[in-house]
Amino acid sequence: MVTGKNSSGHLKLVAFDLDGTLIRPRSSWKYLHQKLGTWEMAKPNAELFYDKKITWEEWANRDAKLWKGISTDEVERIARNCPITRGAKETVHRLRERDFALAIISGGLFLFAKRVGQELKIPYIFANKLNSEDGILTGEVVNSVTQTNKCELLSLLLERIGLSLRQTVAIGDDFTMIPMFKTVGLSIAFNPSKLDVGKGACVTVNSRSLLTVLPYILSGWTDVTSNLSKTRMHTKA
Numbered sequence: 306m307v308t309g310k311n312s313s314g315h316l317k318l319v320a321f322d323l324d325g326t327l328i329r330p331r332s333s334w335k336y337l338h339q340k341l342g343t344w345e346m347a348k349p350n351a352e353l354f355y356d357k358k359i360t361w362e363e364w365a366n367r368d369a370k371l372w373k374g375i376s377t378d379e380v381e382r383i384a385r386n387c388p389i390t391r392g393a394k395e396t397v398h399r400l401r402e403r404d405f406a407l408a409i410i411s412g413g414l415f416l417f418a419k420r421v422g423q424e425l426k427i428p429y430i431f432a433n434k435l436n437s438e439d440g441i442l443t444g445e446v447v448n449s450v451t452q453t454n455k456c457e458l459l460s461l462l463l464e465r466i467g468l469s470l471r472q473t474v475a476i477g478d479d480f481t482m483i484p485m486f487k488t489v490g491l492s493i494a495f496n497p498s499k500l501d502v503g504k505g506a507c508v509t510v511n512s513r514s515l516l517t518v519l520p521y522i523l524s525g526w527t528d529v530t531s532n533l534s535k536t537r538m539h540t541k542a
Contacts (some may be wrong), residue, residue: 315490319400329388331479362451362508384416403523432450455485479497482494492505493510495518
């Protein structure tokens with residue numbers, strides 16, 4: 306049973322995570338490593354980060370160095386072929402029809418987010434850009450989105466377009482979403498990677514299709530400040 310307030314028409318912005326939400330891979334970073342054959346060299350960086358021995362920025366910088374000398378054309382080709390989550394196009398289309406503002410706020414890679422944003426017509430994109438010169442990656446990255454600043458970026462966007470946290474839906478799968486989940490009007494953990502992610506959201510949806518989040522958004526379910534209402538929706542579609 307869902308408990309909360311049905312405030313249809315109240316929600317105005319949907320902020321999506323990219324990795325594991327709009328695209329099927331849990332990590333665009335790992336996906337690119339696997340396609341370029343650099344994953345075995347990158348794996349220790351991930352282990353150091355999750356062991357809290359290096360920062361997010363150090364992790365990103367170490368990973369980006371492994372791609373120095375790779376052409377941006379190759380990265381863009383890989384990004385174009387990255388599989389989009391089932392139902393993502395239809396979900397975003399139906400939200401656009403209802404005049405929702407749409408954003409991607411992701412610690413993933415900008416080239417992947419840009420491709421998805423263009424294909425799904427999502428205008429606001431925050432993600433991490435790999436630096437390049439003359440079409441070649443320099444091995445540097447601009448760490449625009451980290452594990453701690455998604456709320457700050459969301460607040461800047463809301464100020465820009467004249468909306469509030471109360472009017473916002475946040476959808477994502479990993480721990481970087483938890484601070485956002487605690488502040489927005491409706492938070493949806495979509496196939497959460499860890500139990501804590503689901504616990505931090507108003508709604509948990511386990512499904513192969515992103516369409517399963519639509520009923521919650523379109524009916525306006527929201528618990529603005531405390532997220533005391535917890536729902537667990539387990540579907541396979």
